[in-house]
Amino acid sequence: GPTIDRNTGKEVGRFIGDEKGNIMIEPKGGDTVPGKDPVDTHTLYPNKSNxxxxxxxxxxxxxxxxxxxxxxxxxxxMKGQGPSIDVNGNQVDLWNPATHWKINK
Structure with missing residues (x-):
């Protein structure tokens, strides 16, 4: 069967990786685009929200x-962006430190 992201309940379209081993999820029907800063990467829902x-x-x-x-x-x-979640999928306030996920540097 399909792979489901346990944090959002959405079907995974593909996994996006960088040279440092950070893996992001692009949901089925979504997209991957550069952020405002060209080194940033954003994966998007089909409706283009982050x-x-x-x-x-x-x-x-x-x-x-x-x-x-x-x-x-x-x-x-950012205006159309949904609520922030922590690494376990729990909804957290925008200013909660748990909104920042650790990555490989």
């Missing part, structure tokens, strides 16, 4: 390399 984000250089609020996961939102970009 699924997972890999920020190897961090971002303005936290320069530590990390990743993020999200439940399905309403559409593209």
């Amino acid at each position: 699924y997972q984000r890999l920020n190897p250089n961090g971002h303005p609020k936290d320069s530590t390399p990390h990743g993020h996961g999200h439940l399905e939102g309403t559409g593209p970009n």
